[in-house]
Amino acid sequence: MIESSIVAIEYKNVYKKFEGANYNAVSDVNLSIYEGEFITILGSSGSGKTTLLKMTNRLYDPDAGDIILFGENIRDVDAVLVRRRIGYAIQQVGLLPHMTIAQNIAIVPKLLKWDKERIDNRVRELLTLVGLDSDEFLKRYPHQLSGGQQQRVGLARALAVDPKIMLLDEPFGAIDAINRLHLQDELKRLHSGLKKTFLFVTHDINEALKLGTRVIIMNEGQVCQFDTPKNIIKNPADGFVKALINSHREQEKLWEGLI
Amino acid sequence: MELIQFAQRNYSILLRALSEHVQMVLIALILSVALAGMLTILAMFFKPIGKFLIYLSSIIYSIPSIALFALMIPLPGLGLGRATAITVLVLYNQFILLRNFITGLNGVDHAIIEAAAGMGMKPTQIILKVRVPLSIKSIFVGIRLALISTIAIAIIASFIGAGGIGLLVTIGLETNNNNRIIWGVILSVGLGIVANAILVFIEKRIKR
Ligand SMILES: Nc1ncnc2c1ncn2[C@@H]1O[C@H](COP(=O)(O)OP(=O)(O)O)[C@@H](O)[C@H]1O
Ligand SMILES: [Mg+2]
Secondary structure (H helix, E strand, C coil), rough: CCCCCEEECCCCCCEEEECCCCCCEEEEEEEEEEEECEEEEEEEEEHHHHHHHHHHCCCCCEEEEEECCCCEEECCCCCHHHHEEEEEEECCCCCCCCCHHHHCCCHHHHHCCCHHHHCCCCCCHHHHHCCHHHHHHHHHHEEEEEEEEHHHHHHHHHCCCCCCEEEEEEECCCCCHHHHHHHHHHHHHHHHHHEEEEEEECCCCHHHHHHCCEEEEEEEEEEEECCCHHHHHHHHCCHHHHHHHHHHHHHHHHHHHHC | CCCHHHHHHHHHHHHHHHHHHHHHHHHHHHHHHHHHHHHHHHHHCCHHHHHHHHHHHHHHCCCCCHHHHHCCCCCCCCCCCCHHHHHHHHHHHHHHHHHHHHHHHHCEEEEEEEEHHCCCCCCHHHHHHHHHHHHHHHHHHHHHHHHHHHHHHHHEEEECCCCHHHHHHHHHCCCCCCHHHHHHHHHHHHHHHHHHHHHHHHHHHHHH
16 A cells, blocks of 8 residues: 655665674665555564664664665765654653653754744644643643653654654553553554654554554564565565464464453 | 850951852852863763763862862962862862762663654753753752862861961961851851752752
8 A cells, every 4th residue: 555656765775783793683674665654663572673763863873775765865964954854752752851741842843943832833733633632731741641641742742843754663562452552543543644654663463464554574683574464464475474473363362262 | 155255356357257268169169060060061972081080080089188289289370379279179079070960961861862862952952951951959969069068178278378267267276266266167067058058949949
């Protein structure tokens, strides 16, 4: 399900090896992601998902290869500018604890020197978008929010300056199952209304197959398969993908046995 | 009673000693915090420098103050007097301040720093808008310790002609005048208590 023919993100022979490691955290990744896609990245812990994401907003630089966003090689762009153009939300949320919810969401607009009125309006608009009542939450501090509410604020903050690309690193990783389902649905709704390219990391196969228009499956730094959820289930590319799907089937059997 | 009579007769001397002391302490503290602040920012950009600075300042801190005063006197531009005293006080404070500033700033949760960087904050913005506010407690502990230690060490500075409360004590010792000595102690302790209270008040105001 390719949404447009404009390539939003392109990885070309991307490698990353951390200092002192004797293996590549990310190894020869080649991918083209089109504008408007909702890409999920699935893989077990340590498979290089976070590293791939962090290279996309230049928190890390690759050892080899190129990453191209809308035709522009990010190596040639100041890292700070790259990051301000990309929305970024992480599992640990990373809300700044000394700032109110409103101040947190306003960080990037302020960095971009928006005027106060525009920022205030945008903050309210975003809180509504992520399903939080702005009058109630604007002046609160992060520690006065539940995990799910914090995660919504993290999402609002990432969306603040309307970035074309959103990087989401296990944003729902620490959230209970029920809230997680709600957030997944809302994220899907958000994506369909926004025409943005989402790159969403998860280690939960359900989440990956449910949200992704296409799914990247990673193992030991390499991409095993990049395809639609349907095709992945129909034609698993290798033993790892098969094992992943089978482990999920096992779980389903357990459920059937219990019902 | 004798103490009060002494103060009534010599209040101008006591007042002068106190005001000299407060001036010396204030100047030394402001310079100390400014220097330590700059060194801390430097240390944020080059990690090894931070370790080296803490190590170096710990060595200075371990030199007895009288010896350090004596070592400074021959240096050009210093000599006997207040400039030397303030230099020594600033040097002493670096250990206390750097240790608290640098460990405080480095202690901020890495996930928060990375989120800030990921949003596109510049390194200096991360230091000033994220690290500093989140380690304000540690920063204030450093400043308070430095203040108390400065008030105490500045007493000794009277030996090199810097005046202040220490002069009351030294003259008291020379002339065997207990009243002078006791007033020296009272002023010094009182100053410490008042200064500490002021800092606690400021700290509370800053932390909302
Ligand atoms: N900052 C780092 N320094 C050194 N090694 C790292 C660093 N970040 C990740 N790694 C290593 O790189 C590999 C991939 O990690 P990561 O991308 O975080 O995996 P994932 O997000 O899929 O769990 C792991 O082996 C991990 O230990
Ligand atoms: Mg990860």
